Amino acid sequence: MKKLFGTDGIRGIANTELTPELSFKMGRIVASLLGNADASLNPFFLVGRDPRLSGTMLEGALVSGINSAGMDVRLLGIVPTPAVAYLTAKLEAAGGAMISASHNPVEDNGIKFFNGQGFKLDPELETEMEKLYFAKEDKLARPVGKNIGRTYHCGEALQYYLSFLKNLFPEPAGIKIVIDCAHGALCEIAPKFYEELGAEVVSINSSPDGELINVNCGSTNPAMLKKTVLEEKADLGLAFDGDGDRLIAVDEQGQTVDGDVIMAVCAAYLKEKGRLRSSKLVATVMSNGGLEIVGDRHGFSVLRTKVGDRYVLEKMQRGHYSLGGEQSGHIIFSDVLATGDGLLTSLQLLKVMLLKGEPLSELAAIMPRFPQLLINCRVKNKDAWENNQRIVEAVKEAEKRLTGGRVLVRASGTEPLIRIMLEGKDASLLKTVSRELAEIVNLEMGIPE
DSSP states (O other): OOOOEETTEEEEEBTTTBOHHHHHHHHHHHHHHHHTTOTTSEEEEEEEEOSOTTHHHHHHHHHHHHHHTTOEEEEEEEOOHHHHHHHHHHTTEEEEEEEOOTTSOTTEEEEEEEETTSOBOOHHHHHHHHHHHHOSSOOSOOOOGGGSOOEEEOGGGHHHHHHHHHTTSOOOTTOEEEEEOTTSTTTTTHHHHHHHHTOEEEEESOSOOTTTTTTTOGGGOTHHHHHHHHHHTOSEEEEEOTTSOOEEEEETTSOEEOHHHHHHHHHHHHHHTTOSGGGEEEEETTSOTHHHHHHHHHTOEEEEEOSSHHHHHHHHHHHTOSEEEOTTSOEEETTTOSSOOHHHHHHHHHHHHHHHTOOHHHHHTTOOOOOEEEEEEEBSOTTOGGGOHHHHHHHHHHHHHSTTOEEEEEEOSSSSEEEEEEEOSOHHHHHHHHHHHHHHHHHHHBOOO
């Protein structure tokens, strides 16, 4: 059976892969399953989106599907993904959905679903939804008359989420911050949020533009942010992605502070304050090996998972750990929220800066880094590489050449890509080996240009 769900919901090119028809049908399915899961929950669904051009098209189809299953919908409008997760639990909804492709290109879109507790759906439930989707006959109920679901606008609910975050942290008065909103979901939220906290804010890429979302900006490309931080002599810069669940920072010297460094800084601080549960930090196999060095120096250990925030959260929940995340800036502070949240992460980082009284560059120096190289190869079938003997042998040979280093080849969970990561002590050797490995992957599986 063809899979619809990846590591972070359903994604694809809008209107060809992720169609209105698919959205409508998944709306019917998720409302039918979650609406009957817990009779104590209110029979309504929350739906938010980012500013992508295809967002309103897919929103209309998804909402119609949910309504056709007899469930009301409350529309949140343009909001960050973590707000949907938080409000789903806060308002005791049956479930929630965010229409966004996060950091993906403009033409893509996606749907992330949340259960009534604000968690992403269990893989078992996703599998059940896929079975119903591909079933030859639609046997789901179709209520009529007064039992058909209705749709309401509920934009004011966002204030619950923002008030929740504001009440957790000291005011960053006197701090000058440059904020890159990536033309995404936080454009009309993050600059105002920090201004109300007392910070001096310079915002860039701050129009919610569906044609420009993530284009040469935001957490995937902080070049403009670096330049602006230096020009404005700011204390730091904050780069979010299209749906606001990731953060990449820039220090006052214009240097990138990625998710690994943010985790290192926050883990060391939490350990110092006795709040890093079980003295464990959860990271993925993509995170830099320097994290283990920070852990050795500061008394915590690093647990590794597969790539994907769902795997990070699963391990955190099993071990009751308080901090985990990804190099990409998708970080979970589970004592506050059980989902990655760029705005929350920025507040946690600022909190450490303010309480320790140190500039971000000094805090970031905690993290030694091994050279890493990341290469993406666009392929026809991203899941077939493990059965390609030439690629498998090339990976083994690369591992031998990088004595003591690491080679990670994996299929992207969100795009038709094979991602190659190499880590080692010799940057020059990494370039040579990575180029040769990428050439083999492209020859064997690549899409001709």
